[in-house]
Every structure is written in structure tokens, then in C-alpha cells.
Amino acid sequence: MHCEPPVDCRLVWWSTVEMDSRSNRSSAGQAESAPSVLSDPVLWDLYEKPYSLMRPAVQRAPFVFASPHSGRLYPRAFLAQSRLSGASLRRSEDAFADGLFAGAVRLGAPLIAARFPRAYVDANRAPTELDSSMFNGALSVPVDASSPRVSAGLGVIPRIVRDGAEVYLTRLSPHEAEERLLRLHRPYQDALLQIAEETRAHFGAAVIVDCHSMPSAAAAIDVVLGDRYGTSASHALIRLAEDAFRACGFSVARNVPYAGGYTTHRHGQPHKGMHALQIEINRALYLKEEQIAPNSDFDQVSARLCLALAELMTIDINLLRSQMGSRLAAE
DSSP: OOOOOSSOOOOOOHHHHHHHHHHHHHGGGTTSOOOOGGGOHHHHHHHHOSEEEEOOSSOOSSEEEEESSOOOOOOHHHHHHBSSOHHHHHTTSOTTHHHHTTHHHHTTOOEEEEOSOTTTOOTTSOTTOOOGGGBSSOOSSOOOTTOHHHHTTOSSSOSBOTTSOBOBSSOBOHHHHHHHIIIIIHHHHHHHHHHHHHHHHHHSOEEEEEEEEEOGGGOSSSEEEESTTTTSSOHHHHHHHHHHHHHTTOOEEESSSOOOOHHHHHHOBGGGTEEEEEEEEEGGGTEETTTTEEOTTHHHHHHHHHHHHHHHTTSOGGGTSOHHHHHHHHO
């Protein structure tokens, strides 16, 4: 297999920079007292449109791409609640991952991306992964107190950012949790499920590709593929993914240090023809990590990524329609 361009993989992603500038403008209110929700235009914008969805004119492959951590619209109220600067909060983002994977749409697959930031509510966590100690009253939503991610401060409403710094100045009201889950987390996950189900109904199988980036300090590898240790995707799919990325010049690891999160856990059911694969891209390849800005290699890396995805999307649909087909392909 050769990494040759079967399609035009040029990307159009400047709209994400426009969204980023809006979040920077809102951060100017950080030193102010917390505004009411009614006076927070960024929050109302998110409530109206919690995710973006790009669809090809015709879906040509049983793939759905999702970017849960690239959102960068920061509500003024959230910035006022936080003890951290806007730049510190942004370190939790998979910055520009939505733009990096946007070539998937040219290949004939939809791409859904959360517009809200991960530090505000994490779309790749279960809605029950809440830390009750963060709130000044009893929560009226189910809570999974045993979650190791909650214990680490990285639940669906994170207590800390990537560097371990505490996010909030004071405890939050229980209403905060209810609103964020109802208005942001649920619409994103519901939309992803609907698109995946429509894809499976049309093609007989579906693959959700959960798109992420990882800090360069986390691994010396270019790409980490996560299939929850062989449980969320067919063996044929993960093997083809490894071959495709290596053919395009990426070094590849599987499941270490990232095996997959809530999306792969919830949707990955190969025995039902529903597969979920997480892809982590090393940020050093495409990002100025300290400045949180695309570097000079962004277009080149995104084009190589697009070529790897194009190869991945050539998989025989029959290998995805049942777990039995996956096992036969792996033997």
C-alpha cells in the first residue's frame, strides 16, 4: 500500500479561527463578576448550536467522524467562575482537531464537532461522571462516584485542566450541572448516535472515528489508535488503520496510553455492526503547543492524515457487518 492521493484532500478550516477569535473576545470579561446567563451571548450561541455538523453531498462510506474536544467558545460566566486564564483553560482542548480531520468530509463522511470547550463540559465522558464535591447542593442527576476519571478530576464537568490546576474559584450550583448536560452534552451525543444509526441502516454497518490530539509529552509516537483493547472495533479495521497510517509516514501505537473514552465505550458494538475507533494525533506534528496555534506543518499533516483515512475507508463493508467477519479477517 502506498500513501498516494486518491482524492483532493485540501482542507478548508479558517472558520474555526473565527470561532476562536470570538472566544478570545469573551475572555476579556474574565475579571468581571459573573454575568447572568441572559447577558452571555456566547452561552446562548452554544445553547442554540452546541455542535457543528459537516456532511458530504452524498455519504459514500459507512464512517462518521466526531471531534468532542475541539470546541473553543468560552462562556463569559465560565471565565468569570474560573481561577485560570483563558490560555490555561485552552490547554485542555484538542485544539484544531476538527480542522485537522475535516478532509474526511471530502472523502464522503460526515464530521460532527462539539462547539463548547472540554473544560466546560466534556462530551467524551458519561453524563454520570460527576464530582459531587464540586457543587454546593445535592445533584438531581445520576452520579457515578466510582469513576476513576472523576477521582482524577476529569469527569464530565472537569475539576482540573490538563496540567492539574483547579478550574473553579468556588463551588458550583447543582443547576450548572443540569444545564450543561441538558443543553450541551446530550444534544452532541444524541446527534452522534442518530448519525451513526442512520449510517448503519444505510450501509449495514457503521464506524465512528473519535478524533483527538494528545500532548507531545504524553507519547513519543505520532498516532495512537484506541479500540478499548480489541472490544470496540473489528480486528480487520484496526489492522487496516495501523497499515494506512504507517504507509503515510506516521509512527503508530495501539491503546497505550489512550484506549478510548465514553464514545468508544458507548457506541463500539462490533457484534451489532457498530464500530468505534479512537485516533489520537501528536500535537507536536501540527500545533504550536504553547501558543495553541497551527504550526507551519498543519496543512501537510492534515493532507497525510486525509490520505490515511482514505485508505481506511476502503475497507470491505462485509468485514464490518458482523463480529464473525471480523474474526475471520484476523485469522
